[in-house]
Amino acid sequence: MSLTPHDWAVFTAAFLTSTVEWVEAYTIVLAVAVTVGWRSAGSATIAGLATVTALIAMTGGALSLGLDIHWLRLVIGILLLLFGLRWLAKAVARSAGLIALHDEAAAYAKTRESLSRADRRAAWLVAYKGVLLEGLEVWLIVVALGYRQGEFGPVSMAALLGLVAVVLLGIALRAPLTRVPENAIKFAVGSALLAFGTFWTAEGLGGEAAWPLSDWSILLLFALFAGSGLLAVQWHRGRALRLRAGGEA
Structure with missing residues (x-):
């Protein structure tokens, strides 16, 4: 089957x-393991993954029962818009220096500190x-x-491949995955989710005719x-420099 x-x-x-x-989950699991x-x-990791897998299976089964209706497209589009906006806004704020970059090493140290006062059962629940x-x-x-997409297999496989990649890196390093360019990935994915969310929300409101360029519109939206x-990153950086210069003057 060829992929478009x-x-x-x-x-x-x-x-x-x-x-x-999965990188963020791995940091917590590693702290518990150490x-x-x-x-x-x-065992906590297996239990958590089993719960997520069951949720995906149950929800996918429910949505595969012929529920091809506009309002459901609209709901999914809005969810992706909200999810993508949160990721992109946070990535922009971190790139512009408005908030600190997410630090897996710091998150690992903080989790270990909190676990130092916890028993085995509490640590299991944390993981x-x-x-x-x-x-x-x-x-x-x-x-x-x-x-x-009308098919959960390929998307589930993508999530599984992401998990396998993180697990293999974790086994090899036995340390927080600090070199993963998390903010750059969140910036790109946030932009992509906003593009998909906008595309599918418009389809839910006006049907497929809402986009004359069809799927190619997603690339333009991205x-x-x-x-x-x-542009927002550059604007915030420039504003911060002007404020700093004004304060020094």
């Missing part, structure tokens, strides 16, 4: 989104909760992108959001 540019864009967005979420052992951390909460965002992306994000 639209299919590759969906697959890539799902893979990158999942990878970032503190109380790999057996507890591993389970970490995997589950990050996995819920993966669940949202897989369900939203998979439903719109360029629009990414370009706007880059």
Whole structure:
């Protein structure tokens, strides 16, 4: 089966989104493993992944029952808009220096410090909760992108590949994955999710005729959001420099 540019864009967005979420989950699991052992951390991870997998299976099954209706497209489009806006806004703020970049090493140290006062059961729950909460965002992306594609297999495979990549890196390094360009990935994925969300929201409101260029409109939307994000970064940086210069004067 040949994949269209639209299919590759969906697959890539799902893979990158999942990878970032799994990196954050891995940091928590690693802190638990170092503190109380790999057996507890591993069982908590398996339990969390099993919960996320069950949610994806149940939701995918429900949405595959012929619910091809405009209001559901609209809801999924709005969800992607909200999700993408949060990612892009945070990436812009971090790139512009308005908030600190996410630091996996610092998150790891903070988690270990909190675990130093916890027993084995509490540590297990920390690992389970970490995997589950990050996995819920993966669940949202897989369900939203998979439903719109009409097939959950490829999108689920993208999320699984992201998980495998993080696990293999984790096994090799046994340390927080600090070199993953998380903010750059969030910037790109946020722009992509906003593009998909805008495209599908408009389809939900006006049907497929809303986009004369069909799926190619997504590339234009992506360029629009990414370009706007880059301009926002430059504007905030310039404003910060002007304020700093004014304060020094």
